[in-house]
Amino acid sequence: MSPNIRIALRFLTAKKRSMLMSLACIVLGVGLFIVTQATTSGFEAYFIRTILGTDGAVRIQDKLQATMQSIEAGGYGSPFQIQIKNGRKYIEGIDYPVELEKTLRTFRNVAGVSEIIHGQATVRSSFKDDTVQVYGIYLEDHLKVSDLKNQIASGSLMTFRTAPDGALLGRDMATRLQLGIGDSFQLEANHQVRRFRVSAIYETGVADIDKVRLYLNMDQARSLLKRTTGASYLQVSLYDRDRADRDAPWMEEVLKHSVASWQERERTWLQVFKALRISTGITVSVFTLIAGLAMFNTLAMVVMEKTKDIAILRSMGYTRRDISRIFLWQAAIVLALGTAGGCLLGLGVTYGVSLMPLQIRGIFATNHFIVNYSLWHYVEAVATAVVMVMVASLIPSRRAARLEPGDIIRGTAQ
Amino acid sequence: MSEAPDIALRCEGLHRFLGQGEGRVHVLRGVSFEARRGKVYAIVGPSGCGKSTLLYLLGLLDQPDQGDIWIGGQRMSASADSERTAARGEHIGFVFQFHFLMLEFTALENVMMPMRKLGRLPAPQMEARARQLLGEVGLADKAHRLCTQLSGGEQQRVAVARALANQPSILLADEPTGNLDATNSAIVFDLLTRLAREHNQAVILVTHNPEIAGKCDFRRPMRDGLFV
Incomplete structure (x- = not known):
């Protein structure tokens, strides 16, 4: 010492x-x-x-379109015009989700992609009517980009997987409508009414989701919302979630669609x-x-x-x-x-x-x-x-x- | 300039001022002095004549305003603080009036402290030498006592042992017996001079005690900052 x-x-x-x-x-x-x-x-x-x-690391939605402005090169009334890029315009939805998904898969950080369509509907139970947001998903794809499997509070995903009329309801929504596992209810959208059955009840803990979000199998959702092609958005999971904000601009550049990382969505x-x-x-x-x-x-x-x-x-x-x-x-x-x-x-x-x-x-x-x-x-x-x-x-x-x-x-x- | 090998310390024309402004006092007025190995020097004089100030300058604890000091032939008065500190550790041992032992440490640890800093000996040899020195001052059986558990005379004997720890060529003692009764004064003085002579060290001590001064080889009276 x-x-x-x-x-x-x-x-x-x-x-x-x-x-x-x-x-x-x-x-x-x-x-x-x-x-x-x-x-x-x-x-x-x-x-x-x-x-x-719930919403994945990255969300891809709305096609980007460059807007142009023209200036008369030789003064007012000139037939010669110069085109100038003037900004971007967003066109709602994704027209070709399969092609987009293929391109997305070329990014090394992408772990899973889930195609989703959503729209508004009215749910009618024997207790009350309410407005809900319907989300159409391919279950297997969606399980790769979300924690839905662990969010199931009651019921079974297996039932949802095998039953065409199966639906997944948020806990707050199920409580409000007084619906339990196996109960049937009606969904009304685009002037048509369909009957579905509660396969499982999930709880994310996010009130805004658990109150209004209702999952259907993709085919049923397309039929109900009358959207036979395209997707509302793609939900993407990443191997390195912390790189989402750095990957998003590259994806946007390549895919020509708006890309929002979780850091951007939840900035507040x-x-x-x-x-x-x-x-x-x-x-x-x-x-x-x-x-x-x-x-x-x-x-x-x-x-x-x-x-x-x-x-x-x-x-x-x-x-x-x-x-x-x-x-x-x-x-x-x-x-x-x-x-x-x-x-x-x-x-x-x-x-x-x-x-x-x-x-x-x-x-x-x-x-x-x-x-x-x-x-x-x-x-x-x-x-x-x-x-x-x-x-x-x-x-x-x-x-x-x-x-x-x-x-x-x-x-x-x- | 080459020096006689038996000259342990030499100073020439030392001036020292203390205080500031109107309170500034010319304490030393050109003092010259030399000390040979194996000899005991007593600096005597009335209070305020500059004895202790001279001793601190010779011990490199203070710096002169003018003049030179040589330790073992090496000029130290103009040297850097680090060189003066190293010279103190290697060539000089101090015994103060108020013994200045470190009270949280035992007698043995106090004696080992200068050796630990110098690092010349391995730890077991340091301890052996410290025990030997404590034996020489008659405190072998109290080596493990805290200094607070020793009497004034015993503490001063520990201070003598500590001053000798690194086998310095010069031993400086400022009123080493000033705080002791007659019996302990005699014991400490005899010890200091005997050990210094045995180890061929130069001893310079400042004292008011004429009996002690009389026993020294050389007696140098001072007045108003000069040897008279």
Whole structure:
């Protein structure tokens, strides 16, 4: 062990209470930072999982058409005209979904593509009538781009797969219409009425989906909505979901259709989560800031009390750098203990919080706190503590190093 | 300029001012001095005559405003802080009036502290030498006691052992017996001079005690910043 560390360890005992206070602040600062980041990012990650499980990573819809403007080259009335690209026009829907899907498959990041048509219909149950959004899907394709399989709350996808008149209803819709598994209901659209039967009830947790979205097999939906060809949009899943916003412009360029990534579609919510995560991080960093100030205060006091020791160390051949390091080591030792304790506290409290009941419906469905265990939260918490505490320790340690041994001894001797 | 090999320390024309503005005092007014190995020098004089200031300059704890200091033939007065610090660790041992032991450490650890910094010996040899030095000052059985558990005389003996730890060529002592009773004063002084002579070290001590000064090889009285 280096002599500087040995001395630092002993000096730590000189101000036990103050050092323990600094230690407690570091433990709390690091621990709470980890807990808040784990919970906010947990909810954010769960929200992202939910939106990817319902609407996929990328949505392709509406054909793009460049619009042109012409200028008379030789002045007003000239027969010579120059064509200028003037912007883009969106034409609703996809005319050739199969060709588009083939092209999409050439993108290496594309994991699955589901063709979807949708339209409005009125549902009539024995209890009440309501307006719903009908979504026609090829079940097997759709299972590859969504989490529908895990969202089934009751009933069976097998029934939907085998029964042509099968329908999948959101939980809120089924509750409102008082429909259960096996119950029949009528759907009216385009002046025709068809009878369907509830195969399964799903729950995404997203209220706007669970209230209005009703899935039918593609053939039935085409017939009901009188759309024999084309698709409303393509839902795409990606191997690397985080690349969706970078892949979308390329897809748009190649496919000549509007392409929306999940980051673009859910920008508002994602910004809310980000703001929440940063604000809680800043708030709990106050503890770490206090830890830094406490460490500054403690070391400043130790320097004042240890001036004689500093003088004698300097007289023995200890350099200014050695003196500075002795005080920095004290901060580093408290910091190491504090961050280790803080990480353990953060881990324990995060686990405890994850067991706490909390019912949320609306943007996702959960019955307990959702936490995200990420190494980066620990790295960020420790880095914040290291920066604050070590910066705060620099001033007293440099002051100690600047002390002149002759002045100290002369002052003490007088 | 080559020096006689037995000259451990030499200074010429040292001037030192202390304080600032109107309170600025010319403490040393051109002091010259040399100390030979194996000899004991006593600097005596009234309070405020500049004895301690001279001792701190000779020990490289302070810098002169004018004049030169040579340690083992090497000019140190104009050298960098790092060189002066290294020279202190290697060539100079200090004994102060208020012993200045590090109270969180045992007697053994205090004696080992200069050796640990110098790093000349491996750890077991450092400990063996520290034990030997504590034995020489009569504290072998108290090596593991914290310094707070030692009497004033014992603490000063530990300070003597610590000053000798790196086998320095120069031993500087500022009123080493000033805080002790007559019996302990005699013990500490005899110890200091005996060990220094045995190890061929130059001892320069500042004292008010005429009895102690009388026992030294050389007695240099000072007044108003000059040897008289």
